[in-house]
Amino acid sequence: MSFIDLWLMKLDAWWAGMSHYDLLWLAIGFGAQALFSARFLIQWLMSERARRSIVPEVFWYFSFVGGASLLAYAIHRADPVIMFGQAAGLVIYSRNIYFIWREKRLLAAQHDESAAAPANR
Template sequence: MMLTRETLWLVVGFIGQIAFTGRFVLQWLYSEYKKRSVIPTSFWYLSIVGSTLLFAYAIYRQDPVFIVGQAFGSIVYLRNLQLIAKSKTVKE
């Protein structure tokens, strides 16, 4: 079976959405495990994966609202990872 270009982009979009939604499930389960609200580092990595895939999908779909929304999020997710890395360096 051969995938069409449209089917391939639908797969990219759905994988991005699954990763993006998965980050909330991860955060919820991790917080339940810790018995307090916690955002694990993997939340930010899933955010980047989901956001990047959804950004690519939005460009393919030529949806300016979706493009702008996803482009900004990646900046925030990358910055949070930088802050996490910096705080680990300071503690050492």
């Protein structure tokens, strides 16, 4: 029996032994990984469009949602390596989202001040 045949037999036994609950968590894990990976596709497409390397705002949202979902999956699987890696990443993603929101608030306040300035003259 070849390596591939043995591997397929093990995969079939693993799949047959999965409960609906396990299948749900498997779907969550794959969905989370897809979200997390999509951020690089988005970054690449935006950079190609701009003809320079950029990190679009949506990159950080995909990072956060994908990272939080992968953290939930890691907690469910009781995998401390993935838990630590995703928890550390969430701090970075949150901080970047905070900077984005802060800059938007500052720009909006500056816009409001400049729009109100002619009325005061």
